[in-house]
Amino acid sequence: MRRAGLLLHITSLPSPFGIGDMGPSAYSFVDFLKEGGQSLWQVLPIHPVLAEGDFSPYYPASLFAGNPLLISPQLLQRWGLVSDKTLETYKRKPSGRISYRKVCLTKARLLEEAASNFSWWEDLRKFEEDNSFWLEDYAVFEAERISKKVREEDVLKVKITQYLFFRQWFMLKEYANRQGVLIVGDLPMYPAPNSADVLSRPYLFDNTLVAGVPPDRFNERGQWWGNPVYRWEKHLQENFQWWVERVRHALRLFDILRFDHFRGFVAYWAFPVRRWLEAPGWDLMKLLRDEFPNATFIAEDLGHITPDVETLRDAFGFYSSRVLAFAFYHKDSPHLPHRHTNRCVVYTTTHDLKPLKDWYYEDLTPEERSFLHSYTWCTQENLVSCMLKMAYMSVADLCIVPLQDVLGLGKEARMNVPGTQKGNWRWCLKNLPSEEVASYLRQLSDTYGRVS
Template sequence: MLKRRSAGILMHPTSLPSAYGIGDLGPAAYAFADFLKQAGANYWQMLPVMETTARAGFSPYSSCSAFAGNPLLISPQMLHRQGWLNKRELETIRTLPADKPDFARAARLKSRLLDSAFERFQNSGQSHGDVEAFIERNRCWLDDFALFKVIGRRYPAYTWAQWPAALRHRDKNALNRFRIEHREAIKREQFIQFLFAQQFSALKRYCNENGILLFGDLPIYVVYDSADVWAHPHLFKLKPNKKPSFIAGVPPDYFSKTGQLWGNPVYDWSANARTGFDWWLRRLEHNLSWFDLLRIDHFRGFEAYWQVPAGRKTAVRGAWIKGPGATFFDAVFRRMPQAPLAAEDLGVITAEVRELIAAYELPCMKVLQFAFDGDADNIHLPHNHERNSIVYTGTHDNNTTLGWFQRDTTASIRRQIADYLGRPVTHRTIVSEMMRLAMASPARLCIVPMQDVLELDAAARMNTPAKRAGNWRWRMPPDSLKKSAAQSLKALIARYGRL
């Protein structure tokens, strides 16, 4: 449960400015933390920070691991400060665009820098007890992940389901031979994860010391081509050939006549329960070591989830299957009594899901862009917000507020906004009006996307869910963190008792 009124900004690190093709955990992240402090904001919300892949369009919601951090977020400047890179190596990748992230080029160039850092680590001749301690502490997931990555590079055109049978089915002798033959490459992957954890932990420590809490995001599902499904196939509904029996999605609704197929394998919750939900509890503990508050995406899947037989072209012929519900959350809170979790509860949510959220006093979400449909009982209208909730002007899946007003609202919606406010609204006033509504809400936490703080239009949109390419590409201009913007935001935060 959220205890006090506060405010924060949604800003994924890849959107930060940098000279290295993609925002990262370097100086710009610390400058953003300073901006949050100057603005009186207490929370920095991020999207998932797990490793992304080109195959999944570098989506932060489609990671090849539920545990491994994203190497693209490792800052070359911080590696230089730590002695892992020299100045000449640092200068070699200052050739990437600053306005849009170039994920593919950044991945190639950063991989070369990480090669240099690993070589320096190998040749240092010094004892690196901190690296070895990290590897030992994270062995329960790191060994399998590093092995998965190196095998994947050996067979780059294939998913793990197409690897040689001995590797696909995790034959012990075959895996041991591979480990011996590729010992150095495996150690490199472990070292990279150490670097990520070191940089992320340092940023979290800096934020916490300055009164800022990190707010993370946890997708309920993992992708099929991931270290987790390969290493723990018994926890998912797979066929004997290890391919999915069912895949996740959502049924047809007002927005889609055929529903949505996500492609993720669904969990075998009975198998998970027999282990005491061990993998899930370790996953939550791992994420909560990075974040002070954690949103669970598609929370309703714990109460009931839509599964579709694998191979279907649409989600129409699926079925609702009961999830683990209270049994799962009882296990979570037995292990972590104060686990700071929040529920993503957008879309069509049943009374049973609401009861599950209420039973564990989890904060839920309100989004102002969904509020103006003419129904005074709409749960997203500010007068209907619960205290134990998180209000947004919009999320990463929404247009920016200005883009929404200019492109997505009808005359009826614009009229309802004006009626609710008691005054006319225009494209010049809509962002400040929506931010004021959010800050004034009874909801204890108010989150505003950075694009709305900067009053940007649709060109700054982070993600369009129905769009297959071109997402996750917004970059904040380097000169955006002005003192005047921080002062203006702080005045708004103070006015509504959120300091």
Template sequence: MKLKRSSGILLHITSLPGKFGIGDLGPEAHKFLDFLKRSGHKYWQILPLNPTDGIYHHSPYSSHSAFAGNPMLISPSLLEEDGYIDLEDFPAPSGLHEGKVVFDTVETYKHLLFEAAFSTFKSWKGVNPGYEEFLLNHASWLDNYCLYLALRHRYKNANWVEWPAALRDRNPAALEQAEEELRDTIEKEKFVQYLFFSQWGRLMKEAHNRGIKIFGDVPFYINHDSADCWTNPELFKLNEDKNPTHVSGVPPDMFSKTGQLWGTPVYDWEELERREYAWWIDRLRQNLLLFDVVRIDHFRAFAAYWEVPAGEKTAIHGKWKKTPGIDFFRVVKQHFPKMPFIAEDLGVLDEPVYELLDAYNFPGMKVLQFAFGDPNRGNPYIPYNHSFNSIIYTGTHDNNTTLGWYREAGKEVKEHVRDYLGRKISEEEIPEVFHRMALQSVGGIAIIPLQDIIGLGGEAIMNTPGSTKGNWSWRVRSSEIPMERSHKLFKLNELYGRVDLHEERS
């Protein structure tokens, strides 16, 4: 990917304001595009758009599908606008929170809307060309995904390995019978996916009309309890009963004596290589339908990944396994010559990872919160070590906000910040100072979480790794989006060379 000096804002769709309990693809998303345009930003970075589940605490990095869209992001306002529902018949439920997603309440409400919308859709006479085209274009994953959802519902959300053996093992006769018996449920799920992709397409079109590019995210691993693993078990290290023989994680380090045990199945890279990585190519192609630029999460696993025997309680007894990353991206480049990918290269890396980054000139990430308190002049995150082929962040969705980080920082970190800036600094100044520091960097793109632009503290954390409580639920209030500061933000982007000289504010 060839970078051009520019900037963007990090804000997931669920964190948008709105009256339906969760950010969605409707009017508030389109208003945010206006804010990005007016403030001189070229990128809107979001998190994965795949379906989430309460079993996994609604993490967008733990999904039942690597291809499907998240129904919770479908806009009720647009459903009404398109004639599917009348919102007077579906008042927003009590218990919703303006500043936080209450997932269970939202999920129940949205499912009511989908049932009503599907009923309306079925009542319309004639063929819907857009719907038929969607079914045709997405059949390679859609048919299996919707059957998976229907079966999962039938078996009360049990993992697919607990289904009757004929369905678990995808016996053709059993699948055909299930498709017939569950026809209505399958059709409804296809319709819901059609709604998501239709609404997302409208948002993408509006973004491009404003000169905004969408910066998305692809997790590395796939859940065992997923349509992908059920449909393609041979691509993962599974036993005869289709349970994982080995699972994912990361080794012990200075932050964790036992490492991290993620528990998702690991890929059978030999089988993937034999198939010329077709499943991964399809996955990347699907994400490039949704995003202009794709950040690849846990990029280091394309050089080597940490494999832990299934059944272990920690990640201690794992081992490194090589991944054919050079060959993999050779094939990827054949399909996607422009290589619009960003590497999530945070953490401790080794020479094979650097070789892979260099081989394909992948832009990496630099996070300013990691720059201070470390006396090592080789710290890659300190601004004087930045390079143009980098994406500069004040913090990411896995960090505290910059204000929250500074409040919790030790004396050594605060002294380093003060010395680096050459002056004393108050807590309240920190978000803007780091914002400016990111814009000043020689890094090609500067991405600032919205929380840092508006100066929020630790109450606005999106995710705390290693914790399962309260994550992914933060929402910005409509009154907090600083439309009145868009001129100042534009001037900052202009001052630090992140706006084209000929560009005019609309």
């Protein structure tokens, strides 16, 4: 089935509490998607983020837990866990830019009050049973990280917070599914080095090596990510139990699952050795397919892609990723629309790129711009609408466009600059898009057969 949708992280939703959350704006955004004939909503990883990683969702404190910053204070108030007075105290006019320092303080105080008023003990016990694989380890880790020691009351607060996160998440997902919207989630490749995953199962990770990618067009020195790599031989010995539990957990949260840095399952670049090291992707993917035969998986097969990566992707039925912003660097690019296949998802740009408006002027050489003009009907004046039409008309079954491109925004709305350590992940909307934008999207989906 041909589908279309938008990429917008939860944090980028407008909110009176400094950061997008799973409250009213999220439900309104689902309504906007339905009105616009869109049936996909792709989000970035929803795990807890760390200040030392500049709050990157790809530097998570846990690959299982949910990010407390995404919990909606308004829903807490409706549930009687936060008072009207407290809610009004922390309300602010949306600024379009996230101040994580302020947001962390605000959410900590709101969640402290919510935990003190919590009384759904039977539900919490059921939640503990259902998430026993990771919850206790994470609660102890987080309690110690916050208080510098492990106190029983702090561990309990962490568990309550996680219960509240997942209660809100599953309510939102259920609502989206009822409106015909599928949630596309993101499985980050690695945790942070000081994460609950690494500290609770250190034998599965190699902290002597650091993940990254080699030099390329975008970064002449390569990218040093700071994440530990896997001790794949240990995962093999356990028959990938940790991976199976992780993917099982993720498939409860999302309808479609995107595997970040898919090429890392064949070979991964590591510092300080500065070379590719082999990974047992075939063994892992065969097991995952056997465990989850009906799951829909997307491979983020971008970057230095070799034939063995493509073979692994296709052998296990992963959708490939095609990005129009990469299409015009050379004339045999797999991202050019005439080289798309049905089993792929086409993007205009991604969260790691400038939106189309500034990409055209700042990231393309004169020769590449000339190729774009000769290949398409695009001009400088109609560039954004032209590229959107190319994405929607692609033979790719799935089409997902960052909302920044739909709104014609520029680099001020960029989410991330790969290889940089500060100032990313902070863009957010002041208001949800208008009915006119929804009408425009519906027209695209109607024209190119993507209204499900």
